Amino acid sequence: MPKPAFVSPDLDSFCLLDGLGLTVTGQHIRRDRAILECGVTVDDPWCRSCRGRGIPRGTVVRRLAHLPLGWRPTTLWVRVLRYRCSDCARVWRQDTSKAADRGRPGAVGPWAPASG
Numbered sequence: 422m423p424k425p426a427f428v429s430p431d432l433d434s435f436c437l438l439d440g441l442g443l444t445v446t447g448q449h450i451r452r453d454r455a456i457l458e459c460g461v462t463v464d465d466p467w468c469r470s471c472r473g474r475g476i477p478r479g480t481v482v483r484r485l486a487h488l489p490l491g492w493r494p495t496t497l498w499v500r501v502l503r504y505r506c507s508d509c510a511r512v513w514r515q516d517t518s519k520a521a522d523r524g525r526p527g528a529v530g531p532w533a534p535a536s537g
């Protein structure tokens with residue numbers, strides 16, 4: 422077996438969040454479960470209707486559960502920014518479809534919407 426090349430620890434790559442537009446910002450580790458707090462890496466401030474600029478209006482938490490990997494259930498709590506268009510008042514959230522699009526044709530990734 423070839424000698425492995427070690428690099429600095431990276432929780433995003435360990436949890437296969439690379440390319441999903443999420444980054445881990447915190448952790449809550451218990452003996453029986455783990456919760457990783459995440460943020461969305463791609464800003465999404467432009468209105469889908471009029472292309473006006475959105476103003477952040479708080480966050481919502483989207484929970485995603487990992488497919489079985491090891492013995493400790495792990496859940497992502499993704500803080501998703503909500504925006505309100507300053508021109509037409511439309512409201513939207515940052516796009517997290519890459520992170521939990523299992524079930525869609527061609528989708529990949531270990532995360533799925535969590536229940537509860």
Ligand SMILES: [Zn+2]
Pocket residue numbers: 468469470471472473506507508509510511
């Ligand atoms: Zn608008």
